[in-house]
C-alpha cells in the first residue's frame with residue numbers, strides 16, 4: 380500500500396515503479412532520474428536526499444550507473460523507493476519530490492549499447508516467410524533450433540515521441556526490371572518487447588538462462604520501424620540493413636524485472652527438442668511473460684499482439700547471444716522480434732495484418748491503410764498481470780511519420 384491516493388486500477392501502482400529520465404519545463408536542461416507512480420513522477424535523487432540517504436546512482440542524468448551497478452543495487456534501490464512511497468512516516472519529506480507526470484519531458488533513459496533484434500514469434504516468422512519467400516517452407520530449417528537475430532543500429536534508437544522521417548532507399552518489386560531510388564512506399568511497424576541489459580558479462584563466458592535476472596534490468600516496448608520495399612530487395616543474404624536502421628523507437632519507462640513476477644508464464648510447448656543451453660523445460664520458472672499489447676494508428680486500435688505465445692523467451696535469447704563467448708554490457712538492448720499471435724487482429728506488423736497490402740485495415744475515420752502514410756502516428760501500449768489482480772503498465776511507445784527528405 381502506498382500513502383498516495385491511487386485508483387485500484389492504476390497501471391503505475393506501487394508494485395510497478397518503472398524507471399525513466401525526465402526534465403521539467405522550468406529547467407529543461409536538467410535531466411533527472413524518475414520513477415512513475417500513479418499520475419506522478421518521483422524525482423528519485425531528490426527523494427533520496429530528502430530522506431537523508433543521498434544516492435549517487437540516483438543523481439545521474441541517465442540510468443547508466445544504476446544499470447551497471449547490478450542486481451544487489453537494483454534490489455536495494457527498489458526496496459528503498461517502495462519504503463519511501465509506502466511508509467506514511469516518509470510522506471512529508473517525499474511528497475514534495477513528486478512532479479505531475481503530464482508536465483514532464485521524458486528522454487531516452489540510458490545510453491544504448493549494442494542493439495540486437497530477434498525473430499521469436501512463430502506466427503510472425505511463418506507469415507513473413509510466406510510473404511517474402513513464397514514457394515519455400517515458411518520457417519527456415521534453423522528456426523526451431525536457435526533464436527534467429529541480427530545486430531541493429533543502436534545509434535538510431537530513439538525515445539517515444541521522436542518523429543520518424545520516411546526513409547529513402549532502393550526499392551525493387553519482384554516484377555521491376557531494376558531498382559529505383561526514392562521514399563519507401565511500404566513503411567511498416569513491428570510491435571516488440573525490449574530487454575535492457577544492466578550488469579556486464581565477461582568476454583568468453585556465456586550467460587546461462589538461470590543467470591538471466593543477474594544481467595537483465597528491465598523491460599520496455601519497442602517499435603522496429605521497417606521499410607518493407609527496401610528490406611525485401613536488400614536483405615539477401617546478410618539480413619536487415621537500411622530497411623530497419625533509420626529508426627527504432629523505445630518506450631521511456633523501463634519496467635524492472637522485479638515488477639513482473641505475476642506476469643511470468645510457461646512458454647508454448649516446443650515441438651523440437653532444444654540443445655541443452657536453450658532447454659528451459661526443467662526450469663522452475665521459465666521466462667515467458669504475459670504482456671497484452673495494443674497497437675493503434677491515429678488512435679484506432681488495429682491489433683492486440685499477445686507476448687505470452689512467443690516461442691523463444693528472452694532468457695533463451697540472452698543465452699544464445701552469448702553462447703559463443705560474446706559479452707554484454709550495461710545498456711545493451713535486445714528486442715524480442717515482432718509479436719504476432721495466431722489470430723486475425725493479433726499481428727504485430729502491417730505487412731501481416733494487411734497480408735502484404737491485399738486486405739487493407741480500416742481506421743475509425745473510415746480511411747484505409749496497407750502501409751503507413753505521412754502524418755500517421757503509431758502507438759504501442761502494453762500491460763501485464765500485477766499483484767493482487769492489479770496490472771502493470773508499460774506506458775507507450777509512439778511516433779509520427781514525417782515526409783521523406
Ligand SMILES: O=C(O)/C=C/C(=O)CC(=O)CC(=O)O
Nearest residue numbers: 497498499507511569716717
Ligand atoms: O523473414 C524475413 O526475411 C524478415 C523478417 C523481419 O523483418 C523480422 C525482423 O525484423 C525480426 C522480427 O521483428 O521478428
Ligand SMILES: [Ca+2]
Nearest residue numbers: 496569603717
Ligand atoms: Ca524486428
Ligand SMILES: [Mg+2]
Nearest residue numbers: 603604623627
Ligand atoms: Mg528498426
